[in-house]
Amino acid sequence: MSKNEIVIIDYGVGNLLSVQRGFEYFGAKVTLTADHEKILNADRVVLPGVGAFGNAMRSLETLGLVSIIREIANLQKPLLGICLGMQLFMDESAEFGKTQGLGLIPGFVIQVPVRSLTGEELKIPHIGWSELRMSSEKTGWEGSLLQDNQPGDAAYFVHSFMALPSSPEYRLAHCIYSDYELPAVIGRNKITGCQFHPEKSGEVGLKILRRFMLQ
Amino acid sequence: MRNIRLIARLDIKGANLIKGIHLDGLRVIGSPSEHSLRYYRQGIDEIVYLDCVASLYGRNHLCDIVSAAAKDIFVPMTVGGGIRSVADAFQILRAGADKVAVNTAAVADPSLITEIARQFGSQCMVLSVEAKQIGPERWEAFTNNGRERSGLDVIDWVKLGVSLGAGEILLTSVDREGTRKGFDIALVRAVSSEVSVPIIASGGMGKPEDLLGVVSEGGADGVAMADIIHYKRAEIWEIRAMAQAAGLGVRRYEQK
Numbered sequence: 284m285s286k287n288e289i290v291i292i293d294y295g296v297g298n299l300l301s302v303q304r305g306f307e308y309f310g311a312k313v314t315l316t317a318d319h320e321k322i323l324n325a326d327r328v329v330l331p332g333v334g335a336f337g338n339a340m341r342s343l344e345t346l347g348l349v350s351i352i353r354e355i356a357n358l359q360k361p362l363l364g365i366c367l368g369m370q371l372f373m374d375e376s377a378e379f380g381k382t383q384g385l386g387l388i389p390g391f392v393i394q395v396p397v398r399s400l401t402g403e404e405l406k407i408p409h410i411g412w413s414e415l416r417m418s419s420e421k422t423g424w425e426g427s428l429l430q431d432n433q434p435g436d437a438a439y440f441v442h443s444f445m446a447l448p449s450s451p452e453y454r455l456a457h458c459i460y461s462d463y464e465l466p467a468v469i470g471r472n473k474i475t476g477c478q479f480h481p482e483k484s485g486e487v488g489l490k491i492l493r494r495f496m497l498q
Numbered sequence: 499m500r501n502i503r504l505i506a507r508l509d510i511k512g513a514n515l516i517k518g519i520h521l522d523g524l525r526v527i528g529s530p531s532e533h534s535l536r537y538y539r540q541g542i543d544e545i546v547y548l549d550c551v552a553s554l555y556g557r558n559h560l561c562d563i564v565s566a567a568a569k570d571i572f573v574p575m576t577v578g579g580g581i582r583s584v585a586d587a588f589q590i591l592r593a594g595a596d597k598v599a600v601n602t603a604a605v606a607d608p609s610l611i612t613e614i615a616r617q618f619g620s621q622c623m624v625l626s627v628e629a630k631q632i633g634p635e636r637w638e639a640f641t642n643n644g645r646e647r648s649g650l651d652v653i654d655w656v657k658l659g660v661s662l663g664a665g666e667i668l669l670t671s672v673d674r675e676g677t678r679k680g681f682d683i684a685l686v687r688a689v690s691s692e693v694s695v696p697i698i699a700s701g702g703m704g705k706p707e708d709l710l711g712v713v714s715e716g717g718a719d720g721v722a723m724a725d726i727i728h729y730k731r732a733e734i735w736e737i738r739a740m741a742q743a744a745g746l747g748v749r750r751y752e753q754k
Contacts, residue, residue: 298591298596301568301594304568304569334617334618404694406696407694408621410621410696410719411500411501411719413501414750435750437750441621460500483572484573
């Protein structure tokens with residue numbers, strides 16, 4: 284496959300069309316598939332996802348994709364997880380009982396806080412446009428998928444759970460929700476997870492997709 | 499501070515973008531694709547497409563419009579009108595929608611709310627409520643685009659809908675819809691104070707300033723705009739700038 288060919292893993296969840304169209308906007312050739320060989324042969328792979336963690340892991344297991352995705356990570360191929368896809372990268376989720384994740388980025392998945400520090404009830408899910416901020420450990424976004432973006436750029440979030448990496452080194456960006464910092468972009472080696480939907484975040488998100496094609 | 503969402507509402511009949519008054523007396527505005535692309539380029543936060551005759555005739559033209567829009571519009575799209583089953587919702591989501599809005603079929607069978615939420619997540623399941631005032635601080639939910647009474651009290655219905663899995667409420671005031679008289683703030687406040695899911699206020703936006711009250715007093719998380727942008731009475735950047743100047747949180751957007 285040439286550099287502008289991308290495989291989006293199709294395991295029956297989410298709005299894959301928008302992700303596909305986001306890459307096609309830049310002239311990429313996009314394949315939606317659950318075929319092991321096609322995924323392994325891809326230069327870059329996207330793991331999308333909407334819905335519940337447990338269901339998604341079960342689908343991946345049923346389709347034999349757990350080991351395939353781990354192999355993609357081992358091969359150091361660019362791998363992008365979007366929304367639930369990002370959360371699946373973690374070790375474990377607490378959504379509807381504990382479920383093992385893909386274990387590609389150390390950490391776990393917990394519910395977005397339902398109350399502020401002063402006890403005020405927060406609206407869940409966190410839906411809407413929130414600004415991306417640079418995690419305090421980072422001095423810049425050079426070399427990451429956020430390279431073309433600026434702190435303050437707004438992206439579209441829809442989620443009730445969030446991925447918490449165990450080490451700050453995996454955090455690239457967060458957004459502010461009430462009194463909390465919610466991880467927005469996490470990364471390790473060539474694995475990147477976006478909690479928001481780059482394919483639904485206008486120009487800001489398209490820059491991330493384009494950068495992924497160049498990674 | 500939470501950013502409120504500026505949402506374009508496109509009512510569709512057949513292949514046309516239309517606009518009515520009190521959801522009735524429909525007038526053709528033009529092509530939905532052209533208008534939605536214009537709104538996207540002006541920095542709209544989200545787009546809602548509603549097929550206003552689908553539940554009457556039991557068919558839906560929206561799949562084509564949505565899948566065409568998904569080629570060059572990269573903001574969230576909610577699609578409603580004529581969605582009767584999980585299969586209908588699946589088809590619309592596959593066509594590029596992010597959320598489905600359901601009214602008539604949910605009133606007929608509330609378990610549909612749970613089925614859609616379970617299958618695709620609550621964030622996908624928008625309960626569309628068409629409210630008409632029937633007394634002081636009392637509103638009744640209507641179906642079939644504001645044509646038929648349901649007998650349901652709006653507040654009770656929304657509470658039930660949320661408990662069944664609705665992740666968002668698209669709350670249309672039929673009384674204000676298309677009138678340019680401003681939002682029904684009392685209605686929005688009555689609903690937003692009872693449930694914790696986001697409320698999109700729809701119906702009545704006559705001038706940019708109308709959104710201030712429905713957000714600050716009504717507690718709306720988003721405002722649906724139709725008439726005001728379709729007839730180019732205000733541009734989206736103007737509305738955004740006004741909201742910003744008034745101290746409301748809105749998405750930062752730089753027009754190209």
